[in-house]
Amino acid sequence: MIQLKQVSKSYGSQRALAGIDLEIPQGECAVLIGPSGCGKSTLLKTINRMVAVDGGEVVVDGKRNTDYAPEVLRRQIGYCIQGVGLFPHFTVRENIAVVPRLLGWKEREIDGRIRRLLDMSGLPSSYLGKKPGQLSGGESQRVGVCRALAADPPVLLMDEPFGAVDPLTREKLQLAFNQIQEELKKTVVFVTHDVEEAILLADRVVVMNQGRIVSNKAPGKFAGLLEEGFVKSFLGNEYPLRLLKRYSAKALHLEDKPPWTNPLQGGAGECLTQETNLKEVLSEMMRRNEQALPFLLQDNRVVQVEYMDIVHHLHAVSK
Amino acid sequence: MGAPSLKARLGFALVAWALVGLPMGTFRPNRVVRGTPLGWDLVLGEYAFVLGGGLLLLMGAYAFLGVRKRFRVLGAVPWLLPLVPALLLVRLSAAVPLGMEADPAVLRVSLGAGFWVFLAGVLLVQSAGRRGGWAAGLTGCGLLVVAVLGQVPHLALYREFMNVRANFAMELRRHLVLALVSVLVAVVPGIAIGYWCYRYERAKEWLLGAVNLFQVIPTLSLLGLVMIPLTILARNVPLAAELGIKGIGFAPAFLVLTLYCLLPITANAYAGFEQVEEAVVDSAAAMGMTPRQIFRSVLFPLALPVIYSGIRTAVTQNIGNTILAGLIGGGGMGALIFLGLSQSASDLVVLGTIPVVAMALAADGLLKLGEGYWTRKVGVVDDPVETGQ
Ligand SMILES: Nc1ncnc2c1ncn2[C@@H]1O[C@H](COP(=O)(O)OP(=O)(O)OP(=O)(O)O)[C@@H](O)[C@H]1O
Numbered sequence: 199m200i201q202l203k204q205v206s207k208s209y210g211s212q213r214a215l216a217g218i219d220l221e222i223p224q225g226e227c228a229v230l231i232g233p234s235g236c237g238k239s240t241l242l243k244t245i246n247r248m249v250a251v252d253g254g255e256v257v258v259d260g261k262r263n264t265d266y267a268p269e270v271l272r273r274q275i276g277y278c279i280q281g282v283g284l285f286p287h288f289t290v291r292e293n294i295a296v297v298p299r300l301l302g303w304k305e306r307e308i309d310g311r312i313r314r315l316l317d318m319s320g321l322p323s324s325y326l327g328k329k330p331g332q333l334s335g336g337e338s339q340r341v342g343v344c345r346a347l348a349a350d351p352p353v354l355l356m357d358e359p360f361g362a363v364d365p366l367t368r369e370k371l372q373l374a375f376n377q378i379q380e381e382l383k384k385t386v387v388f389v390t391h392d393v394e395e396a397i398l399l400a401d402r403v404v405v406m407n408q409g410r411i412v413s414n415k416a417p418g419k420f421a422g423l424l425e426e427g428f429v430k431s432f433l434g435n436e437y438p439l440r441l442l443k444r445y446s447a448k449a450l451h452l453e454d455k456p457p458w459t460n461p462l463q464g465g466a467g468e469c470l471t472q473e474t475n476l477k478e479v480l481s482e483m484m485r486r487n488e489q490a491l492p493f494l495l496q497d498n499r500v501v502q503v504e505y506m507d508i509v510h511h512l513h514a515v516s517k
Numbered sequence: 518m519g520a521p522s523l524k525a526r527l528g529f530a531l532v533a534w535a536l537v538g539l540p541m542g543t544f545r546p547n548r549v550v551r552g553t554p555l556g557w558d559l560v561l562g563e564y565a566f567v568l569g570g571g572l573l574l575l576m577g578a579y580a581f582l583g584v585r586k587r588f589r590v591l592g593a594v595p596w597l598l599p600l601v602p603a604l605l606l607v608r609l610s611a612a613v614p615l616g617m618e619a620d621p622a623v624l625r626v627s628l629g630a631g632f633w634v635f636l637a638g639v640l641l642v643q644s645a646g647r648r649g650g651w652a653a654g655l656t657g658c659g660l661l662v663v664a665v666l667g668q669v670p671h672l673a674l675y676r677e678f679m680n681v682r683a684n685f686a687m688e689l690r691r692h693l694v695l696a697l698v699s700v701l702v703a704v705v706p707g708i709a710i711g712y713w714c715y716r717y718e719r720a721k722e723w724l725l726g727a728v729n730l731f732q733v734i735p736t737l738s739l740l741g742l743v744m745i746p747l748t749i750l751a752r753n754v755p756l757a758a759e760l761g762i763k764g765i766g767f768a769p770a771f772l773v774l775t776l777y778c779l780l781p782i783t784a785n786a787y788a789g790f791e792q793v794e795e796a797v798v799d800s801a802a803a804m805g806m807t808p809r810q811i812f813r814s815v816l817f818p819l820a821l822p823v824i825y826s827g828i829r830t831a832v833t834q835n836i837g838n839t840i841l842a843g844l845i846g847g848g849g850m851g852a853l854i855f856l857g858l859s860q861s862a863s864d865l866v867v868l869g870t871i872p873v874v875a876m877a878l879a880a881d882g883l884l885k886l887g888e889g890y891w892t893r894k895v896g897v898v899d900d901p902v903e904t905g906q
């Protein structure tokens with residue numbers, strides 16, 4: 199668990215953090231989002247003590263982070279620095295192996311670990327011998343993510359880790375991230391500029407502006423009526439539409455829906471599956487000019503989902 | 518390819534100038550008499566025009582046409598030249614002006630402006646080509662070989678060498694030892710100071726300022742400044758005197774040279790650490806490396822190429838500076854040079870200077886070779902083609 203209490207930090211006269219209170223429970227992913235220069239990176243760095251706070255305190259695992267030796271603290275916190283910062287004179291393999299080696303893992307363990315990480319990131323294993331200078335920006339970022347995950351740390355700090363990756367790969371990485379998160383339940387603080395990324399990954403979205411937290415809620419909670427102001431303008435008017443991507447049709451409790459009564463012209467192929475996300479469901483309705491769509495369940499029942507089901511779902515999560 | 522051809526043209530111009538307008542040497546019946554200038558026609562004998570003209574033609578062709586693909590054969594020209602200055606030297610040694618009588622046992626030929634300009638021109642042309650350093654080195658070896666083989670007995674330089682030969686090798690060795698050891702001693706403190714400057718913003722101004730100060734004080738005054746405390750030390754601490762520490766001689770020379778090497782090494786070390794990307798150092802710290810681990814496995818290897826070139830600068834500069842050790846009895850080639858100056862024996866001065874220049878060039882060349890090796894070994898790859906992947 200990570201807890202920030204009244205944390206503040208100034209660079210000269212520049213106030214980077216102005217009294218931050220934030221609690222991230224064990225196993226949750228908090229996504230920091232906000233305009234450039236609002237203090238996201240600085241907040242992240244106060245956690246692993248790359249930045250010393252002027253006031254307040256940071257508690258990691260029940261102990262103030264200043265009570266750990268900095269090296270000990272940092273070795274159990276995976277950190278993807280903004281700007282990647284791979285070691286240019288190390289190969290990809292050596293880069294990923296840094297923390298495991300510092301922790302004294304055996305080379306065989308490290309090998310196995312690296313292979314799995316590389317698999318997950320979608321890089322071919324021929325890349326292991328390359329130097330960072332030979333990688334593209336997106337590839338470097340992926341290696342940076344692998345390096346942060348290498349020693350399987352319980353806490354992860356990720357500063358725009360997918361910023362330079364192409365949209366397709368990014369989506370794959372986000373899915374991979376969600377899978378890992380579901381399995382391993384790390385405590386994650388994730389910085390992004392991308393509202394959609396925040397929606398997909400966050401257990402809670404922390405909106406920052408000018409060194410303060412202006413809002414801190416589960417992503418669904420921003421879908422309802424918001425006061426006019428910074429949060430609304432930053433998240434954008436189409437936020438509810440974007441939020442749909444977070445949920446799959448499963449979230450609508452399909453088994454309670456009424457059976458589909460109209461004839462199916464295209465057979466079962468016309469039905470959607472329960473893995474389809476709600477944004478796609480809505481798009482499909484528009485494509486077919488329908489207000490209701492058939493869904494095929496696992497027990498081969500075909501049920502009917504209506505447009506209003508989606509609207510009600512959004513309303514429910516925003517409560 | 519603009520720069521090499523410019524070098525070659527400049528070299529060609531120098532050679533032409535030397536052949537047309539400058540005396541190759543001075544002929545003197547003995548050490549004290551005033552001399553007669555020796556022109557190149559006299560030196561080359563009856564074929565002077567053919568030989569000189571041919572040489573100019575060849576070098577001119579190389580300098581002006583050599584860069585073109587079509588005339589690639591001309592690339593061989595720098596490799597044809599190494600023996601030319603050596604042969605010129607042999608001819609010079611044997612030249613006697615018309616109507617002059619002289620005792621072969623005492624007559625001497627000093628090298629004139631023409632010879633030096635000619636040599637400079639040849640070296641310049643050679644260094645313009647591919648692997649030009651080696652061709653130029655070969656030329657130097659050629660000169661050395663004819664001297665060693667005794668083919669230039671009348672050359673004033675040769676005669677001076679024979680006079681001091683008992684000391685020559687010893688002074689040469691002393692010079693090298695003094696120059697190299699004082700650099701070696703400065704390496705670790707230099708890097709350490711550079712690192713402190715990098716780590717501690719406040720210390721930076723003080724430290725760099727202090728190191729700079731040594732560089733700003735003229736070497737000679739620094740010698741004087743060091744002599745005083747060392748003399749006092751030797752007077753009052755018997756142990757120091759026993760260790761051979763005195764106000765003059767080896768100790769102050771060594772100290773001053775070491776202080777002098779500090780700046781290039783420190784400045785380069787600082788610049789080297791400073792150019793390592795901040796994100797890299799930060800991520801090393803964030804991975805949980807200790808400051809020592811960061812230094813050893815990130816900062817130092819990444820700064821090494823720059824540090825190395827600082828050491829290279831220090832070595833070359835120091836080989837020259839070591840001449841001053843001769844002034845205070847520290848030995849080295851300076852001993853010969855200052856002896857020559859005091860006797861107004863310019864040939865002895867030249868004799869002392871040549872090895873210094875040669876050593877500086879050779880050291881620079883050798884260290885440059887090493888530079889490539891280190892950069893590759895540290896392995897910051899910018900060009901994927903280089904690694905063959
Ligand atoms: N080392 C530093 N020295 C001085 N000022 C700094 C330093 N680091 C950050 N700042 C300032 O602190 C403020 C917050 O910076 P921070 O890097 O946390 O922003 P950010 O939210 O991460 O921005 P971005 O989205 O562009 O990465 C900025 O105004 C920045 O100029």
Ligand SMILES: [Mg+2]
Pocket residue numbers: 238239240280357
């Ligand atoms: Mg940032």
